[in-house]
Amino acid sequence: MAFEHHRVVITAAGRDFGRTLALRFAAQGAEVHLSARTPEAAARVREEILAQGHDADRVHAYACDLTDPASVRGFAAAVAARAGHVDVLVNNGSRYQHGTDLLSASDEDVVETLASGATGTVLATKAFLPLLLKSGMPDIVTMVSGCGEPGNQRSDAHDSFYAAKSAQAGFTATLSRRLRDQGVRVISLYPPDFDNHDPLSQAWEGAPRTAKDPLTAQSLVDCVFFAVGQPRDCFIKAFHFEQV
Template sequence: MDLTGRTMVITGAGRGFGRALALHAGRLGAEVLVSARSLNAAQKVADEIAADSGASADAFACDLADPATVRAFAEGVTAHTDRVDILVNNGARYLEGPDLLDADDNAITDTIASGATGTLLTVKHFLPLLRASAHADVVNLVSAAAGPRDHRSQAHPAFYAAKAAQAGFADILSHRLRPEGIRVISLYPPDFTDGDPRHPAWDRAPRTAGDPLTAQSVLDCVLFALGQPRDCFIRSFHFEQL
């Protein structure tokens, strides 16, 4: 897939899947704007992109649980570009502990704010830039935990709540933005292995149905959906679990 000339914004890109997607997008020619809670973490990834592919990359600090920094992030990107072609809502806090008492109130509040409110506010403040694009896409990395009666994850109930709220928002957003030609694509993967996108054989070893889902497979789904003609609206990817 060729992303030359397209501007991609990725939240939570300081590590893991967000970082992997940012590096890969740079190799495909995109201008990549990455955010992380720590500006240093985001800048490190932006520098990696430039060294890896020579693509244009810029870094921003954004704590998705803090509305002021979400607004500042959008304002910073607006000062940098006149449009956003692809917005990837990847950032969200993961919280462990199956028992409700396993986390304190602040951790619970932060988890729901980053995953649910953070996604909603990010789309809200980036919407003018998305509307300025002739072919805008919003990609949401949700979770299988948002599915009905999915009890496989040992995540805290607050994470389940955040992802369920994110899924509900994605559903109505897709319906309401479709008349404008803005596609909303949501992925609901179970836990998957990150791998190392700097390695030339990253996640390319032969795989079988019994192997855990890899970041490369999730990334391939994102690129597949983005590469479809504009009359093709793929609303969601749901993954079969072992």
């Protein structure tokens, strides 16, 4: 499915999987509104997309600190000034905190991990919901994590990251039920750690994938595109993945 008629907002698109999603949505023709914590990081990805020949009027970059409510509101207001509606919101932003020892992270690390992943997801969704409700095909996609699944203890992530992802999982599950009558699909992905090689790079093209290989960014992008591309009576609530 092509996405020429979609306006897509992606948080934390300055690097890693957020950047990959921005590149792929733009490659499929979508109008992309991408954010990063610094304007420089967002601008770099925008320039990367423009270098591939995309229309400058369909690629927009913003600074947004998901731990700052005023910054989130400002991001949404800036998008609203350019676009009358938003079709897809991708909640990708969430700080990762490593460490199996609760005492290994500072209080500041704990607060920022929870604020970016949990509070930031709620604030971004709240800020963009009015624009989503103006769309005829609104979707909210949240990159949760296997750490948000009950009983998952396979990651070396810090307890605060588990807490943030569990909060995201609870929020999106409730939101899916409450927004369905308004036609908004809420889609959550629960991947384990995955290979984040750039799926647009020449080295990636044609690379074989087997059951023994780790999950790839390409596979996750395919899941997002599949869910968003379904007819509007098809509500795919979540993608869960077996770990190698």
